[in-house]
Amino acid sequence: MMTSRALHGPARAVVIGLGLLVAWQALVMATALPPYILPDPLRVMTALVVHAASIGRHAAITLTEIVLGLGIGIALGAASALLIVAFRPARRWLLPLLVVSQAVPVFALAPLLVLWLGYGLASKVAMAAVIIYFPVTAAFSDGLRRADPGWLDLALSMDASRLASLRHIRAPAALPALASGVRVATAVAPIGAVVGEWVGASAGLGYLMLHANARMQIDLMFAALLILGAIAVALYFAVDRLLKRLMPWQPESSPAED
Amino acid sequence: MLVDRAATAVSVSVAIVGGTCTFGKATLFRDLDLTLAAGSWTCLLGPSGIGKTSLIRLILESTRIRGQTRAIGTGVVACDDGHPLRGRVAYMAQRDLLLPWLTVRDNVLLGRRLRGEAIDAPARGRADALIEAVGMQDAAGLRPDALSGGMRQRAALARTLFEDRPVVLMDEPFSAVDAITRVRLQDLAATLLRGRTVLLVTHDPLEALRLGHRIFVMAGRPARLGEPLHAPGNPPRPVDDPGVLALQGELLRRLAAAHS
Ligand SMILES: Nc1ncnc2c1ncn2[C@@H]1O[C@H](COP(=O)(O)OP(=O)(O)OP(=O)(O)O)[C@@H](O)[C@H]1O
Ligand SMILES: [Mg+2]
Numbered sequence: 001m002m003t004s005r006a007l008h009g010p011a012r013a014v015v016i017g018l019g020l021l022v023a024w025q026a027l028v029m030a031t032a033l034p035p036y037i038l039p040d041p042l043r044v045m046t047a048l049v050v051h052a053a054s055i056g057r058h059a060a061i062t063l064t065e066i067v068l069g070l071g072i073g074i075a076l077g078a079a080s081a082l083l084i085v086a087f088r089p090a091r092r093w094l095l096p097l098l099v100v101s102q103a104v105p106v107f108a109l110a111p112l113l114v115l116w117l118g119y120g121l122a123s124k125v126a127m128a129a130v131i132i133y134f135p136v137t138a139a140f141s142d143g144l145r146r147a148d149p150g151w152l153d154l155a156l157s158m159d160a161s162r163l164a165s166l167r168h169i170r171a172p173a174a175l176p177a178l179a180s181g182v183r184v185a186t187a188v189a190p191i192g193a194v195v196g197e198w199v200g201a202s203a204g205l206g207y208l209m210l211h212a213n214a215r216m217q218i219d220l221m222f223a224a225l226l227i228l229g230a231i232a233v234a235l236y237f238a239v240d241r242l243l244k245r246l247m248p249w250q251p252e253s254s255p256a257e258d
Numbered sequence: 259m260l261v262d263r264a265a266t267a268v269s270v271s272v273a274i275v276g277g278t279c280t281f282g283k284a285t286l287f288r289d290l291d292l293t294l295a296a297g298s299w300t301c302l303l304g305p306s307g308i309g310k311t312s313l314i315r316l317i318l319e320s321t322r323i324r325g326q327t328r329a330i331g332t333g334v335v336a337c338d339d340g341h342p343l344r345g346r347v348a349y350m351a352q353r354d355l356l357l358p359w360l361t362v363r364d365n366v367l368l369g370r371r372l373r374g375e376a377i378d379a380p381a382r383g384r385a386d387a388l389i390e391a392v393g394m395q396d397a398a399g400l401r402p403d404a405l406s407g408g409m410r411q412r413a414a415l416a417r418t419l420f421e422d423r424p425v426v427l428m429d430e431p432f433s434a435v436d437a438i439t440r441v442r443l444q445d446l447a448a449t450l451l452r453g454r455t456v457l458l459v460t461h462d463p464l465e466a467l468r469l470g471h472r473i474f475v476m477a478g479r480p481a482r483l484g485e486p487l488h489a490p491g492n493p494p495r496p497v498d499d500p501g502v503l504a505l506q507g508e509l510l511r512r513l514a515a516a517h518s
Contacts, residue, residue, distance in 0.1 A: 150355045157318055157349035158421065160372035168372055172359050249358040249401050 039219040044226065047219035055208065059227050062205040065121055065193040066235065069128025073189070074182055076129065077136025081178075084137070085144040086166055098137060106131045107195055114200040124204065128192030132185035136178070143177025144170050176250050179243040186239045190232045205231075269297030269453055270346065270424050271338040272317070279312045279331030286312050286331075287481040292474070294425070296338065299448075299456045299493060300486075301466035303509075304476030305517050310459045311352055313476075314427050317457070318349055348421035352429040352459075354414040356402040362389060363398045366417045388416040391446055393439070408435040415443060419450050426451055429459045441497065444469055448494035463509045467502040469493045473509065477516030484512065 021041050028040040035043055048055065080098070083090040110127055117123035147170040155165040197206025205228045212220040244250075277290040286309035294300045302310050312330060320335035321344040337343055356365045366385040367377055375381070389398045392412040402410055411434040418426065431447070432440045448469055460466055466473045470493070472486035487509060490501040 148355070150351055150353055151357065153315065153318060154349060154351065154355045154368075155372055156322060157347055157427075158369040158372045159345050164372045164374060168368070169357065172357070175359075247359075249403055251403065 036216055036218050039222055043219045044222040047217070048223040048226070051220055051223065055205075055224060055227055058203055058205050058208045058224070059231060061121070061203045062124075062190075062193055062197070062228065063231055063235075065124040065196070065204065066128060066189045066231070068121070068125045069192055070132065070185060070189045072125060073129035073132035073185060074136050077133045077181065077185075078140050078178060080133075080137045081140035081144060081174075082166070082171070084141045085170070086162070098134060101130075102134050106192075110195050110199040113196065119200050119202055123199075124193045124196035124201065127196035128189045131192040132189050135184040135188070136181040139181025139184070140174055140178040143174030146177070147173045175247055179247060179250075182243060183236070183240060186236050187232070190228065190235075194228065268339075268424065269455055270341075271296035272343060272425055272455060273334075273336050273338070274313075274317060275334045275336070277313065277316055277331065277333035279309060279316055285480045287476075290333070290481070290483065292483060294455050294457050295472065296455055297453045298471040299451075299458060299469050301470030301473045302457065302459045302476060302483075303461065303463065303466055303473065303513060303516075304481070305513075306461075308476050308479075308516075309481050310476055311429055314349075314429050314457065314459060317343070317427060318347065321345075321347060343425065346423055347425040347427060348418050348423035350414055350418040350426075350428040350431050352433075354402070354410040356410055356413055356417075358402050361399050361401055362394060362405070362413045362416075365402070365413055366420050368417060369421050385416070385420055388419050389413075391419075391450075392416045392443065408439065411435060412439075412443065415447065419447070424454055426454050426456045428456065430461065431458070432465065433461065440465070445494045463506060463513065464497065464502070467505055467509065468495045468497065468499075473505075475509070475512045475516050477512075487512075 024041050028038055031038070039047075080094060084094050085091070106127075109130060110123075113123040113126050113130075117126055144166075151169050151173065152165060155169055160168070193204070194206035197204040198210055201207040205224045208224045209221045209228075212218070212224065272294040274290065274292045274294075277292070278288045279286040280288075290313070292300075292313070302313070304310055316331045316333060317335050319330055320333075321342070322329075323344070335343060337346075356362075357368065360368070363382070363385055364371075366389060367381060370377055370381055386395070386398060389395055392415055394409060394412050394416065397405060397409060397413075402413070405413065411431070415431055418428065418431070428447075432443050435443060444465060458466070458469060467489055470487075470489055472488055474483045474486050476483055487505055489495070489505060491499065495502050
């Protein structure tokens with residue numbers, strides 16, 4: 001089972017990639033749209049090669065923003081969840097704040113963040129961190145609160161302090177819940193970074209796309225989009241792999257499910 | 259390694275007075291009194307769902323310090339030496355409650371970790387000796403998901419014995435193992451817990467008669483405890499001990515009555 005799945009993973013990715021290319025080419029031929037609306041794959045690949053250096057530079061910046069945003073957002077989210085569960089007053093004050101932070105459309109914050117933190121990395125990192133903060137906090141605090149009461153009884157018989165049972169029982173028990181929060185975060189963090197770049201930036205793939213769009217370099221815009229997608233997908237699978245490695249006790253659903 | 263500290267352990271008796279436990283509209287038991295005699299085994303039998311586990315948990319909850327609310331019932335739990343029960347009780351629940359992210363050895367050592375005590379060589383040695391005593395030496399490094407039900411239960415038993423407490427509460431500790439292993443584990447527990455104050459919940463009359471000094475049958479709703487049966491001689495008694503055989507009929511009669 002394991003080997004056949006390991007073989008199929010990359011093979012499937014290639015098949016999906018080729019399928020999308022074919023569909024794209026077919027769409028271009030069927031609609032006969034001009035290249036400045038929908039360029040064909042070959043044109044985009046050419047743009048990719050021609051602008052490789054520039055795309056690479058911008059991609060590195062966007063990737064940095066995403067990774068930093070992820071790190072900061074996850075750290076803040078996990079810390080808030082621990083605080084909420086460990087201290088009752090924290091729950092009373094933080095919880096409403098959290099809900100409000102979600103009720104306000106976070107993208108509306110982007111111009112403010114740029115205003116406050118400038119055109120550089122900081123505002124994009126902040127944007128990514130802000131949009132992943134809530135899913136991480138919610139998932140982890142949920143997991144922390146749902147620890148098996150039997151375990152807590154056991155901890156009671158072992159004279160565990162609240163802090164000790166939080167550290168040795170509830171936190172590890174909530175790691176799988178945190179992991180699903182982190183997966184969501186990984187999927188949405190690129191959105192935060194790119195939105196930040198759209199609002200105001202002088203570098204990054206989002207900036208490059210806007211810039212190319214304004215100059216009608218649609219093939220370049222598509223090339224940047226392609227790389228952005230590749231980064232997002234690669235990041236997601238890398239994080240997913242890492243999380244599974246970190247939690248080997250977490251049962252996988254059976255491979256027969258699909 | 260498995261130092262028998264029975265001689266040095268000061269035994270303590272634990273009295274539950276006015277134990278009451280209600281879930282929704284159902285009152286499992288009300289004003290129930292039970293004294294766990296110092297240094298002896300008290301066995302508790304009764305139909306499924308009568309409230310045995312709830313009674314054990316009521317005793318355990320009494321060790322909760324102020325501010326930790328989630329309470330299962332009310333009642334006074336007091337030790338005859340006037341000191342609190344907290345810090346002197348080991349608990350083996352009906353479910354094994356092994357932590358899935360820890361190996362068997364680390365599960366056995368959990369108490370030390372939770373108390374912030376060092377996991378040093380002597381502690382590790384004692385854990386390994388207990389793991390071997392329950393026949394799990396080959397699985398000491400495995401995580402619970404790689405164990406069978408009976409193996410998990412044996413790991414939980416090792417963890418309970420490792421705690422080395424004067425009062426031990428055990429909820430069906432040998433229910434998931436085969437008959438021969440069960441007898442062996444009963445012997446082990448009886449030896450290692452000699453001189454401790456033990457409350458053992460079980461569905462197995464033979465087990466109660468082998469291990470118990472006093473045997474209670476819990477029956478009715480709200481549940482009551484009848485007069486205890488007194489088993490003669492020192493546990494662990496042989497399975498064909500005449501005293502055991504003589505009481506078996508009486509115990510089964512009481513259990514049958516509890517079911518009607
Ligand atoms: N947390 C709970 N909430 C609601 N009802 C509960 C709870 N815990 C136990 N009960 C109910 O209390 C009753 C007694 O449960 P308990 O676990 O004490 O039985 P038991 O005597 O240990 O049974 P068994 O021999 O099957 O283990 C059951 O009817 C159960 O449904
Ligand atoms: Mg029970």
